[in-house]
Amino acid sequence: MTKQETDMGLFIVIALVLMAILSSTFLKVKNWFLQTFNKISTSVNNSIKYIQTHGILTILWIIFGLAVVYILYKIIKSIIDKINEKRERVENIKNELKEIEKHIKTRSNPGTVEEAIDSVSKKLQLCEDTNKLKGHIGLLKKKLLNLELLNEESRRKENINQLEIRERELDSRFAEKERKSREAEQNKQVLLRRLGIEENRVFKKSELRDKEIEALKEQDFEQVNQFDVLERKQISVLIKPYEKLNHSREHIFLVWSVKRFLESRRIERIEEHLTKGADITFKHNKKWFAIEIETGSMLEKSKRLKEKVDYLNRQYPNRWMFVVSNEKLVSRYAEFGLSTSRNRVPENLEKLLKNV
Numbered sequence: 216m217t218k219q220e221t222d223m224g225l226f227i228v229i230a231l232v233l234m235a236i237l238s239s240t241f242l243k244v245k246n247w248f249l250q251t252f253n254k255i256s257t258s259v260n261n262s263i264k265y266i267q268t269h270g271i272l273t274i275l276w277i278i279f280g281l282a283v284v285y286i287l288y289k290i291i292k293s294i295i296d297k298i299n300e301k302r303e304r305v306e307n308i309k310n311e312l313k314e315i316e317k318h319i320k321t322r323s324n325p326g327t328v329e330e331a332i333d334s335v336s337k338k339l340q341l342c343e344d345t346n347k348l349k350g351h352i353g354l355l356k357k358k359l360l361n362l363e364l365l366n367e368e369s370r371r372k373e374n375i376n377q378l379e380i381r382e383r384e385l386d387s388r389f390a391e392k393e394r395k396s397r398e399a400e401q402n403k404q405v406l407l408r409r410l411g412i413e414e415n416r417v418f419k420k421s422e423l424r425d426k427e428i429e430a431l432k433e434q435d436f437e438q439v440n441q442f443d444v445l446e447r448k449q450i451s452v453l454i455k456p457y458e459k460l461n462h463s464r465e466h467i468f469l470v471w472s473v474k475r476f477l478e479s480r481r482i483e484r485i486e487e488h489l490t491k492g493a494d495i496t497f498k499h500n501k502k503w504f505a506i507e508i509e510t511g512s513m514l515e516k517s518k519r520l521k522e523k524v525d526y527l528n529r530q531y532p533n534r535w536m537f538v539v540s541n542e543k544l545v546s547r548y549a550e551f552g553l554s555t556s557r558n559r560v561p562e563n564l565e566k567l568l569k570n571v
Contacts, residue, residue: 243420247473258551258561259486262425265363267488275437292366308519316434329373333365341373368376403430403433406426406427406430406432407430407431408428410427410430410431411454411535412455413546414435414565416454416457416471417452417453417454417467417468417471418431418436418452418453419450419451420438420450420451420453421450421454428453429544430451431453431455434455436453436454436455437451437453437454437455437464438451438452438453438454439451439454439464439468440452441465441468441469441471441472442557442558443475443481444469444472444473444475444476444538444557444561445472445475447558452468452471453465454468457489460490462489462491462537463510463512465540465541466494466508466510469508469510469538469540469557470487470494470495472488473506473508473538473560474495476560476564477495477497477560480564482498482499483497483498483499483500485497492505492526492530493505493507493527493530493531493535494506494507494508495508496531500568501570502533502534503530503531503534504534504567504568505527505530505534505535506529506535506536506537506538507523507527507535507536507537507538508537508538508540508541508542509537509538509539509548510540511539511540511541511544514547514548519552520551524551524552527552528552534567535550535552535553535567536554536555536557536563536567537549537551537552537553537554537555537565538552538554538556538557538560539554539555539556539557541556542556542557542558542569553566553567
């Protein structure tokens, strides 16, 4: 039976009951009105009026009865609707509890679990505010606790997953950084081999690229500015001192600079000596010549200086000269042999070569 059929049946029953009550009451009132009008009215006109009045009262009583029936119907219907609403609310809560139970069993994602927690909290509040639903409070609290534990576990797993993802990203970045570092080191080694840093201790800066300058500085090359014999001006160079030899940067530069000048003169053969003999020897017109680079330190060691001069006179008679870095010291070295400052090397070299 549908809800509309139930309401209609209820309305008919109430109407019949009220009509029966009103019918009995109506007869009593009718007799009272007839007796009253019989005593008062004596004429036919009054009788007709009585009949008319009687008819009007009947209609009024019917209207009044229907109104009472409608009001009672509405009151009873409202009560029944509230009862049905509470019943439906209880059923809805039970159904939602089953859905929540399903969420727990299927281990839903954190977002779904949070929604379930919110739903259970609302239902718990509803049950606490409604007497007939208080029996569900214990179950709801249990479900709520389970959901909160599940939510905490889900968040913990999510945090672990995020940490694992972050760790993989860091490992990937580190591996990429290591790869680039190895690649850069390999490229640098190729560059250094191409420059030949084992054989060359001096590089002219203007002839280098930025990457080459950076690579040389990483290999302990230092930038200095010196007067060059070939170009006859100050130039910037990168120099790396010898680790085991007590040669100053100025000495290393002058050896390099004089060698450049000799190479520009198309000398047959040029050699550099780091430990024994003269600093530079070269062959010209089938004879060997020598150049000794001096920065002034040998003047304080007169015995060694004399030994050096004796050696040069024996090996290269009239075919050697001093190239002195400090122009003010040229005259002191000139006491031992042909001496020149760096800016007068070309002229004095010509003199040396003509003596042969």
